[in-house]
Amino acid sequence: MTFSIRFKLASLLAVFGILISGLTGYYAYNSSRSMLLQAAERDLLTATQVLGRSLQASLAGASQDVRLLASLAPSRQLDAPSPASQEAEDGLAATFTSLLKIHPEYLQIRLIGRTEHGRERVRVERDGQQLLRVRGRQLQEKAHFPYVFEALSLQPSQVRLSPIVINHEHGTHSAQDKPSLIISGPTIGPASSAGHALIVLNIDLNRLFQQLKADLPAHYQVYLSNEAGDILIHPDASLTFGFDRGQRILLQSYFDSLASLLDGSRSSLVSTHHNPHAERELISAFVRLPLDDDAGKRQVILGLSQPAELITRDIGLLGWAIAKLVAILSLLSLLLSALAARALTRPLQEMMQAIQRFSKERSFSPLPLQRRDELGELARSFQAMQEEIVEHLNQLNQSRNALDHLAQHDPLTGLPNRRMFFERLQQAISSAKRTQQPLALLFIDLDYFKEINDRHGHARGDEVLKAVARLLRSATREVDTVARLGGDEFVILFNVLEESQDIQRIVCKLHERFQTSLRIDGQELNIRASIGVSCYPQDGDSAERLIQHADRAMYAAKRDGRNTFAFHADSAQGE
Amino acid sequence: MLPLPISGLLRRLLCLLPCCLASQPLLAEETLRILTWPGYADSDLVQEFAERYGVKVDVSLVSNDDNLREQLSRNQGGNYDVFAANTAEIQHYIEAQLVQPLQAGDIPNTRRQLWRFRNLQSIPGITQGAATYAIPYTYAEMGLIYDRQQFSSPPDSLASLWDPRYQGRVLAYDGSSHNYSITRLLLGGAPFQIADQDFAAVNAKLIELRRNVLTFYNLPEESVSLFRNHKIALLYANYGRQQLKLLQDAGADVGYVIPKEGALAWLDCWAISRGAKNPHLAQQWINFTLEPRISRELTRRQGLANTLEAPAQSSNQDQIVWLEPVEDAARRAHLWARIRSGDSLPALDTP
Numbered sequence: 001m002t003f004s005i006r007f008k009l010a011s012l013l014a015v016f017g018i019l020i021s022g023l024t025g026y027y028a029y030n031s032s033r034s035m036l037l038q039a040a041e042r043d044l045l046t047a048t049q050v051l052g053r054s055l056q057a058s059l060a061g062a063s064q065d066v067r068l069l070a071s072l073a074p075s076r077q078l079d080a081p082s083p084a085s086q087e088a089e090d091g092l093a094a095t096f097t098s099l100l101k102i103h104p105e106y107l108q109i110r111l112i113g114r115t116e117h118g119r120e121r122v123r124v125e126r127d128g129q130q131l132l133r134v135r136g137r138q139l140q141e142k143a144h145f146p147y148v149f150e151a152l153s154l155q156p157s158q159v160r161l162s163p164i165v166i167n168h169e170h171g172t173h174s175a176q177d178k179p180s181l182i183i184s185g186p187t188i189g190p191a192s193s194a195g196h197a198l199i200v201l202n203i204d205l206n207r208l209f210q211q212l213k214a215d216l217p218a219h220y221q222v223y224l225s226n227e228a229g230d231i232l233i234h235p236d237a238s239l240t241f242g243f244d245r246g247q248r249i250l251l252q253s254y255f256d257s258l259a260s261l262l263d264g265s266r267s268s269l270v271s272t273h274h275n276p277h278a279e280r281e282l283i284s285a286f287v288r289l290p291l292d293d294d295a296g297k298r299q300v301i302l303g304l305s306q307p308a309e310l311i312t313r314d315i316g317l318l319g320w321a322i323a324k325l326v327a328i329l330s331l332l333s334l335l336l337s338a339l340a341a342r343a344l345t346r347p348l349q350e351m352m353q354a355i356q357r358f359s360k361e362r363s364f365s366p367l368p369l370q371r372r373d374e375l376g377e378l379a380r381s382f383q384a385m386q387e388e389i390v391e392h393l394n395q396l397n398q399s400r401n402a403l404d405h406l407a408q409h410d411p412l413t414g415l416p417n418r419r420m421f422f423e424r425l426q427q428a429i430s431s432a433k434r435t436q437q438p439l440a441l442l443f444i445d446l447d448y449f450k451e452i453n454d455r456h457g458h459a460r461g462d463e464v465l466k467a468v469a470r471l472l473r474s475a476t477r478e479v480d481t482v483a484r485l486g487g488d489e490f491v492i493l494f495n496v497l498e499e500s501q502d503i504q505r506i507v508c509k510l511h512e513r514f515q516t517s518l519r520i521d522g523q524e525l526n527i528r529a530s531i532g533v534s535c536y537p538q539d540g541d542s543a544e545r546l547i548q549h550a551d552r553a554m555y556a557a558k559r560d561g562r563n564t565f566a567f568h569a570d571s572a573q574g575e
Numbered sequence: 576m577l578p579l580p581i582s583g584l585l586r587r588l589l590c591l592l593p594c595c596l597a598s599q600p601l602l603a604e605e606t607l608r609i610l611t612w613p614g615y616a617d618s619d620l621v622q623e624f625a626e627r628y629g630v631k632v633d634v635s636l637v638s639n640d641d642n643l644r645e646q647l648s649r650n651q652g653g654n655y656d657v658f659a660a661n662t663a664e665i666q667h668y669i670e671a672q673l674v675q676p677l678q679a680g681d682i683p684n685t686r687r688q689l690w691r692f693r694n695l696q697s698i699p700g701i702t703q704g705a706a707t708y709a710i711p712y713t714y715a716e717m718g719l720i721y722d723r724q725q726f727s728s729p730p731d732s733l734a735s736l737w738d739p740r741y742q743g744r745v746l747a748y749d750g751s752s753h754n755y756s757i758t759r760l761l762l763g764g765a766p767f768q769i770a771d772q773d774f775a776a777v778n779a780k781l782i783e784l785r786r787n788v789l790t791f792y793n794l795p796e797e798s799v800s801l802f803r804n805h806k807i808a809l810l811y812a813n814y815g816r817q818q819l820k821l822l823q824d825a826g827a828d829v830g831y832v833i834p835k836e837g838a839l840a841w842l843d844c845w846a847i848s849r850g851a852k853n854p855h856l857a858q859q860w861i862n863f864t865l866e867p868r869i870s871r872e873l874t875r876r877q878g879l880a881n882t883l884e885a886p887a888q889s890s891n892q893d894q895i896v897w898l899e900p901v902e903d904a905a906r907r908a909h910l911w912a913r914i915r916s917g918d919s920l921p922a923l924d925t926p
Contacts, residue, residue, distance in 0.1 A: 117786045118917075140917025144790045149743070149805075170916035243794075 005348070010341035017333020025326035032322075033315045037283070040311045041270040045285040047216060048304045049268070052289045054212045055302065059183070059291055062106070062203055063159045065099060066185045069199040070156070073111055073187040089122045093133050096124035100131050105211060107167075107175040108202035111187075114152060118143025121197060127173035138171060142200075145169075151184035151198050159185035161291050161298040164205055164224075164232050166244045172202075179205040179232060179241060209233060219310060223286070223303035225251040229262055232300070251301060261288050261301055272308055281308035347375045351382060358386055362393070410484040412462055413469035421483035421491055425543040428481075428495050432536055439536035440494040440503040442510070443550035444472070447528040447562040449488035456525075463520045464527060471518070475510050491550070507533055507565050514563070530557040531565035539568045605630040607856045610646055610658040612637060612843070614877040615712070615864075624863050630856060640664055647673055653850030657857035661841045662700035663900050665709045669700075674846045676706035681858050684865035685710060691895075692882040699899050701844055709844035710861050713879045715815035716840035716895050717753065718833045720822060725808040726830075733761040733834045735809055737780075742787050746798055746810035749791035751911030752901055753813060753839055754781060760836045760896065767899040774910070778923055781914050791915060799825050815840075816886065817878045837894035 073092055089111070096109040108125035112118055120139040125132055142148045151160040162182035167175050184200040205224075213222055224233035229250040231239050242249030252258040257273070260266045268287040284305035291298040347368045354365035364386060367379040408420035416424065425441070432439050446452075446468065453461035465488065472482045472490055481493040497503060511531065517524040532554025534540065539549040549568040556571030557564045607630055609616050616634045625632045635655070637643040643660055644667070652673040660668065668674045679685045685693060692711040696702055701709040721730055725744070736745055747754065756766035758780045759773075769777060785791075789805050792798040795814045799821055801807060812818045812831065819831045845861045847854050863869060870881035880886050901907060913923055 120917075137919070137922045140922075141786065141919060142917050144785055144788055144917075146790060149789060168912065168916075170913045170918065172916075 006341045006345040009344065010337045013337030013340055014330075014334045017337055018330040021326050021329035021333060025322045025329075029319050029322045032318055036311055036315055036318070037272060040283055040306070041272065041285065044220075044283055044304055044306060045268060045270050045287075047220065048285040048287050048302060051212055051216065051222070051304065052287045052302050055208075055300075056289060056291065058105075058208060058212065059161065059181075059203075062103075062183055062201055063161075063185070063292070065103075066159050066183050066199045066201050067157055069095065069099070069109070069111075069201075070185050070187045073197060073199065092122045093124055096122065097131050097133070100124060100126060105204050105207040106201060107178065107180060107204045107207075108172060108200075110198075110200045112142050112148055112184075112198045112200050114196045114198075117141040118145070118148045125173050125175060125202075132173060134171075140169075140171070147182045147184045147200060148198060151186060151200075152196075154186050156186055156188050159183050159292070163226060163298070164300070166241050167202065175202050175204070181205055205232065216304070217306075219306050220304045221306070223251060223284075223301075223305065225301045227262070227299045227301075229258065229301065251303070255284060255286070255303070258286060258301065261286055264288070281312075282306070283308050283311065347371070347379070351375075351379060355382065358389075362390065413466050413484050415469050415473075415490070416481060416483040418483065418485045421481060421485070421493070422543055424481045424483075425493055425546065428493055429536060429541065429543060429546075433541070438497045438499070438503075439546075440497055440506075441534045441536070441546045441550045442492040442494070442507065443532040443534075443547070443554040444490040444492065444529045445532075445554050445558070446488035447530055447558075452525070452527070460520065464518070464525065467518045467520055468527060468529075471513060472510075475513050491547070503533065503535060507531060511563075511565050528563035530554050530560075530562050532557055532568065532571075533565060534568040605853055605856060606633060607631070607657070607853065607860055608633045608635070608655045609860065610635045610637060610643070610655040612659055614879075615659050615843075615873070617872075617876065620869060620872065624860060627863075628856065628859060647848060651850050652848035653852075655848050656851040656853055657845055657847050657860050659712060659843050659845055660709075661843050662698060662709070662897050663841075665844055665846055666700035666900065668846065669703050669708050673849055674708045675849045675851065675854065676708055677710070677847055677854075677858065677861075679707060679710065682710060682862045682865070684862045687865060687867065688882045689885060698842065698897055700897070701846075709846040710865070711842050711844045711882045712861075712864060713873055713877075713881055714840050714842040714895075714897075715817070715879060716833060716838040717757075717811065717813050717815055718831050718838045719809060720812045720819055720829050720831055721809045722802075722807065723828045723830050725806075729830055729832050730809060731832060731835050733757055733836045735834075736811060737761075737783055737787050738809075739787060741808045743789050744806055744808040745788040746801055746807050747784060747788045747791050748811050748813035749793050749915065750813060751908040752904055754784070754911060755907045756839055756896075756901070757811070757836075758784065760839075763836075766837075766839070766896060767901045769902055774906075778910060778914065779920055781911070782920060782923075785914060785917075795821050798822075799827075802827060816880070820878055833894055835894060837896040839898055840895045841898050 069092070072095060073088070092111055099109060100106050106126075108123065110120050110124075111122040113121045119141050120134070123134040123139060125134060147160065147162045154160060160183070162184070164179060164181045167178055167180045169176065181203045182200060183203065184198050187197045187199065209222060209224070213220070216222075221235045222233055223231070223235075225231050229252045230241075230243050231249050231251050232241065234240050234251075239249050239254075252262060255271070255273070257269055257271045261269055266288070268285070270283070270285045272281065272283045282305040284303055286301055286303035289300050289302050291300060350365075351367060354367055357363055357365050367383055368376060369379050369383060370376065371379065408416055408423075410417045428439055446464075449461065449464070452464055456464075465484070468488075468490065469482070469484065472492060476482055476492055476494075479495045481495070483491050483493075485491055494503060494506065514527065514529050517526045519525075532550045532552065534546045534549035534553060536546060540546045553566045553568040553571045556568075557566035560566060605628075607624075609621075609632065611634065613636050618634075621632050621634055624630075635646065637646060640660070643658070643664065647655065647658060647668065648671070665674070679693070679695065688711070691697065695707050695710075698711065701707065701711075719730055719733070719735065721735075725741075730738075735741065736747060738745075755769060755777055758777050759766045759769055762776060762780060764773060789807065790801065792801055792810075795818045798810055798814075798818065802810060802822060803825065814821075816831065819829065822829045845864065847857045847861075851857050864873075865883065867883055870883050873879055874881050874884075910923070
């Protein structure tokens with residue numbers, strides 16, 4: 001039972017311990033997981049914003065280049081075909097070439113005139129590794145392209161950014177069929193002038209992004225779409241420029257959360273999601289980015305993504321570490337619970353053993369009395385109870401002994417009464433039967449006791465009876481039993497007799513004692529007695545018969561004139 | 576031949592329709608398998624047909640001509656009973672022996688069609704010898720859309736596209752084949768057959784067109800925004816009346832004409848595949864689509880012209896020129912790419 005309490009207590013404590021460490025572990029894991037994810041998302045968003053700013057800065061730089069070139073192309077000198085204009089064109093071509101050398105992402109720089117249906121005046125472009133100046137018949141009319149007809153109406157120093165499309169202009173060498181963005185701006189000078197022209201710069205989108213993403217971790221993937229969501233850059237190149245093939249392939253159909261970015265309600269967003277098109281879960285960040293510095297009409301959606309598994313792998317490791325910690329803590333709590341349960345139940349167990357010992361043996365065992373807690377109090381209460389019980393038991397024993405004594409003794413003389421005498425007699429008979437030893441029973445009746453009572457009063461009579469009792473006691477051995485049967489009748493059992501003749505001697509001696517007077521309350525009284533004797537085994541082998549025969553012998557003695565003694569054997573012969 | 580039968584916008588909308596429809600008639604022993612374009616066999620109408628004839632109808636949709644060819648060539652046309660294709664494609668199927676001849680007389684509702692759709696021999700591509708292989712169902716012509724504010728009287732000729740009075744306010748379509756065809760129409764020759772020696776003249780004319788237009792558009796939506804932002808006076812409506820509707824919906828006060836030189840038009844027809852299991856049921860389907868109510872639904876829902884009624888605001892209706900395969904599509908495409916890029920005649924002559 002103690003084991004059960006200890007087991008229950010230990011289990012309960014262990015369950016609490018494991019529960020607490022488990023919950024702590026779980027919450028630690030959860031919050032760390034979300035922290036890791038948030039950190040990854042934040043990093044990704046920051047990287048996207050940085051990439052976006054780099055893109056804006058690159059395009060702003062390119063726009064500046066266009067403005068610079070526009071200011072270098074004085075319209076007056078380009079007015080009419082002349083040696084001066086030829087020289088100016090050559091100068092511009094040289095500048096275009098230097099600029100193309102510095103910027104590998106620039107594909108083509110042109111000066112396009114307003115006249116002759118937007119005929120190209122100066123055109124330098126990339127052809128593989130080398131730069132090429134296109135001349136003569138190869139120069140084309142471009143007035144029907146939006147980058148021309150829309151830019152012509154711009155104010156000086158304004159520039160126009162084209163939508164990002166695949167360049168299908170024939171004969172443009174490296175620029176042909178490449179995703180490109182065209183920046184165009186008018187030259188400085190009166191718009192009415194025949195020399196009024198445009199600087200047009202073609203930028204290789206892929207080359208530009210190659211440069212921009214050089215600093216990004218390799219597992220980051222870049223996405224770019226136009227304002228409507230048409231994919232321009234995607235890890236899966238087959239999804240880019242769908243509109244160029246008569247399809248619309250939209251970024252928002254791969255990232256549903258993009259809707260809020262496209263409708264302009266947000267400027268950036270981060271999401272972790274599993275889209276049905278991608279095999280893996282992706283963490284992605286997107287920003288809406290205005291590309292031109294003034295009008296803000298040309299915008300793109302720029303995004304970065306990274307596989308979530310890189311983060312979840314870290315999270316997995318973290319979870320594993322936490323799980324191990326939880327397991328260790330659980331084991332520890334199991335151990336501590338067992339120890340705590342043992343420490344708590346040991347005093348209880350000791351007390352219980354003490355109680356068991358007390359109830360079995362009435363013996364006191366050491367108790368944790370000095371403890372100041374509930375257990376100490378319990379021990380003290382138990383101690384008090386033990387003491388009380390012992391005291392009560394003692395009282396009970398005393399009263400029982402007194403009752404026993406009362407039941408077996410004559411209250412006046414303190415001698416055993418008839419009942420006790422009978423018991424002793426029967427015991428003596430049984431033992432004598434075994435040992436073959438003789439017994440003797442004396443029946444003593446005082447002579448003329450009624451007269452003594454009448455003459456001296458009952459009180460004196462009682463004193464007489466007491467004195468006789470003392471006399472009989474003093475005349476017998478310790479092993480013999482003197483009893484008062486009632487009134488003035490006494491009996492003596494002589495338990496162990498060496499031989500039958502001894503009784504003769506003892507009776508004579510006793511008779512002699514009755515011949516001296518007894519001093520009672522300072523008064524000499526002569527008390528005589530008639531004594532009848534029966535012997536075992538001659539005179540009977542039962543208590544009743546022995547008493548009966550002793551009684552008869554006593555009457556025989558009375559008949560003999562009192563103050564004498566008679567043996568049953570003799571008196572029976574006499575009859 | 577590369578006409579876009581339905582505008583991109585409409586196509587996208589139609590793609591949202593369920594791709595397959597299976598109706599459950601009382602007696603489902605017979606099945607009609609239809610291969611067609613979005614909008615030609617709407618599920619409610621198919622349901623009606625299925626219930627009326629107590630048959631089961633499977634509709635499969637295609638989104639472009641190549642897809643249609645691929646589907647139909649499988650199992651020698653045995654996978655479908657009836658399909659819809661434009662006249663140029665029908666010609667291909669006749670040559671590939673994937674269609675079977677049919678009798679217009681077995682399809683009573685053909686008698687309700689306008690004369691030019693009943694005169695099957697006059698429609699190139701759908702007959703071979705005396706045999707007829709297809710029944711016209713719907714068409715769209717590519718006319719001119721003009722700004723009523725800028726024209727006192729409607730333009731009636733393709734030549735208006737070249738009119739220097741509208742320089743910088745004209746929109747043309749960025750399509751090689753059609754541009755060569757209309758230029759050739761204007762110059763008065765067979766639009767789909769340009770001989771080697773005739774190309775130079777057409778090229779020169781196209782360069783003139785380039786110098787007169789603001790730009791060339793691709794998508795109908797693009798034409799709408801250009802129209803609104805650049806005060807366009809005239810545009811070549813490659814997407815026909817659907818484009819007109821798009822502009823009108825955008826608030827433009829525009830009119831639509833079919834030029835006197837003629838308008839290119841695609842004509843989609845029903846044809847019965849050679850592997851059809853139930854040609855009679857296929858004929859009943861064709862007959863069903865030519866019921867006035869069903870044909871009008873096509874016009875109402877898709878904005879496409881039906882073959883029973885002449886469209887409103889029609890002039891020069893007889894000048895419709897059904898599209899045919901051109902002599903050399905690749906050559907036209909290559910030349911057009913160079914013209915569009917801004918090459919001039921001397922440059923064009925050099926390879």
